[in-house]
Amino acid sequence: MTTITSIYVTVIGTIFGSFFNVVGYRIVNNESIIFPRSHCPYCGQNIRTLDLIPIFSYLFLKGRCRNCHCKISPLSPIIEGLTGLMFLCAFLKFTNFHELSTSLLLISFVTITIVTDLSTMLIPNKIIVSFFIIYSGYRIIFPMNPWWDPILGCSLIFLLLALIAFLSNGGIGGGDVKLFAVAGILIGTKLVFIGLILALFSGTVICTIASMLKLIQRKQPIPFAPFIAIGMIASLFWGDYLFGLYQKYIL
Template sequence: MIRLLLLDIYVFIIALLLGSFFNVVAIRLLKKESIAFPPSHCPHCKHKLSVFDLIPVFSYLFLKGKCRYCNVRISPLYPFGELLTAASIFVVYKFVGFEFELIPALILTVLLVISVLTDIHEQLILDIVTLPMLGVLLISRIFIGSEPFWFYLAGGVVGFVLLLVIAIASRGGMGGGDIKLYAAIGVALGPWLTVMSLVLASFAGAVVGGILLLTGVVKRKQPIAFGPFIFIGTIAAYLFGSDIWHWYTSFW
């Protein structure tokens, strides 16, 4: 029991550290900068950050959300990205366990997290992240999965075609990044859960979007990042797809 608890703590800490790195990946790729050089620094005063400035979440809280060197406010998206990464990786790890399926599950989770971060920052989902991860997912599905490879390949086609049709019908309301992202999601989930993922994402987007409109946070026709809702729909479909389907069909 203690060993399991220590393992859980270890996984969560590693996921937090990964979240800090994914923040850097998202921001620097959006700026078309190297993710390795220069070392982590304040985007305002350019001062190199020390180890104590880079402890996930805790540094932000300890510094009260401000840079130690220039006192400029740090974006709350930094601890958000760290916590999102830690929570999603931890939940996927607990649900899947140490099975081979954990490999495509974590690849998908990392892709979704980085996509959420870039989409929130600039409303962009980057091909430089999605396409390599799509390739890795395809390779993993050759060897790992409860269904034959063609099933997951079909999922990728379904995800791509569905989003392409929506993009055409909405006349640009859905970007090319979303289309390619759903191709990767389809490879990870297969066709049926991919459709469920899109339905859940659309439902979550409609609910949250409606609330934001009613409260005046956003204005009508103001674009909203869809990445966070894709994340919600995909994780829910992957982890709870069968339960959701059984619950839904119980009303028939």
């Protein structure tokens, strides 16, 4: 991929990131995704087109609304930057249409859930159901081999995590369980279970470090969607390689 194409893909990714912010924010606030125009959450003033440029507008306005000067959450530019980066990595890693479309669909879902989980500690059913339908349709058009693998992955991970949630008395949230199950439809049994292991691993490492640095309190509820996102994306990118290592050295 040339430098120009890389920049182009990253910019498109940041625009999608901006859209995922809007989708996540509006769904948790029960607003329509399409109307009205983007507006400041504090004063309600419509945001000018020039102030909607991903990342740059936030930096230029020093993280404040142009009208009321209230502070805008830094989550927006972070999500935009991350999405841009993930789009770039997906285009660099995957060259065939099927792998690339799978990765972009996964990035869309996990990014929106990060927005809602970080802002409200919830993953709304509207998002879960929408992506359940999108992924099921996608898997009917582009079946896996064997065709029933996504159904198996979705059911197995749902049953396992629902059991853990029940036994641990809410140790894992219902939204998280459903997020894993829906991702299972897209990436199949093997990758969703590798994703679960990587999500738990990244969650443990990052929370231990954050707790040692006193950034979080012990027993403080932590939104888990960002770790599920790390696990699922890492699994999609390197799951087959990790599974190869596992077969070679452990089995």
